[in-house]
Amino acid sequence: MSAISMAAPAPGPTTPTFAADPERQTEPGPDVEAASAPPRPSARPRGRAWIELRAAARLDAAEVLRSRWVWFCLAVYTVLAVALMTVGVRESAILGFTGTSRVLLSFAHALVLVLPLIALIALAPAVQRARDDGSLELLFSQPLSPGRWLLAVAVVRYLALVLPLALVMVAVGLWGQLGHGDPVPWIFIGRALAVAAALLLAFAGIGTAISVFVRNPARVITYVILVWALGVALLDFGLIGAMLRWRLDPHAVFTLAAINPVEAARLALLSELQPDLGTFGPVGFYLANRVGGQALFVLGVAWPAAVGLGAFGLAYLGFRRADRI
DSSP states (O other), X not given: OOOOOOOOOOOOOOOOOOOOOGGGOOOOOHHHHHHHSOOOOSSOHHHHHHHHHHHHHHHHHHHHHHTTHHHHHHHHHHHHHHHHHHTTGGGSOBTTBOHHHHHHHHHHHHHHHHHHHHHHHHHTTHHXXXXXXXXXXXXXXXXXXXXXXXXXHHHHXXXXXXXXXXXXXXXXXXXXXXXXOOOOOHXXXXXXXXXXXXXXXXXHHHHHHHHHHOOOHHHHHHHHHHHHHHHHHTSHHHHHHHHHHHTXXXXXXXXXXXXXXXXXXXXXXXXXXXXXXXXXXXXHHHHHHHHOHHHHHHHHHHHHHHHHHHHXXXXXXXHHHSOOO
């Protein structure tokens, strides 16, 4: 047997290998650094919050203008003011108010009963309506905070209630000056606007809370009517009648009347007058003699505002934590 010798193939060119040299380690490139670095926020938190608020406010402002809600409020205020001007109210005198001041006093007292209902109607269906038409699902699929959306909606609709009222009050004052030569009672207009704005804030906050915590449309309407009726009925005159009819505890009656934002607003409008039992009512007469007229005005503005902010705070927390869709 012959030995068969197999020639090994000649080795080809080999790639040289180098030992790891710590001095020759290459630096990572910019792409590697960018991939390993933590992500940077696209904007500062405060700037982003402002952008979200502005975007949500623009959307809701367009919705309010499209639904003609501003024009509805302006029409209601104008009709009420014109009705008081045409029935000869300015020719009569009451509680020392005559002329244009008399018209504005009657207008402000009528608003005390009307404004709570308007504020509740404006805010109570907001969340439920957006949920039904799919707006919430569409909006929250975008980088938009639920709390900021709710805040923007509340602010826009609150301004839609306050600004037409300020316009009508100033117009009534100018009408008295140009048409009848009466001086414009700027101080009374300012005080009445402060009281009306605080009362609107109270029931706008309550309406927002109803909108967040009540999902059934029929129940929303029921709660709106119930809250408005309680606010109007729990004035001290009605409570005193209930106390005499059903033998209620006087302390409970006075407490219910004092914590009612509508009663607080009514007393704030009368705070410039000399306390009188027939005008102020039992609760107002007691408070006016106890704390004074100026403090009564401050309480009549601060307490409804605190009620509204507290109700909105509860709605804000509940909306952020609850199932929104």
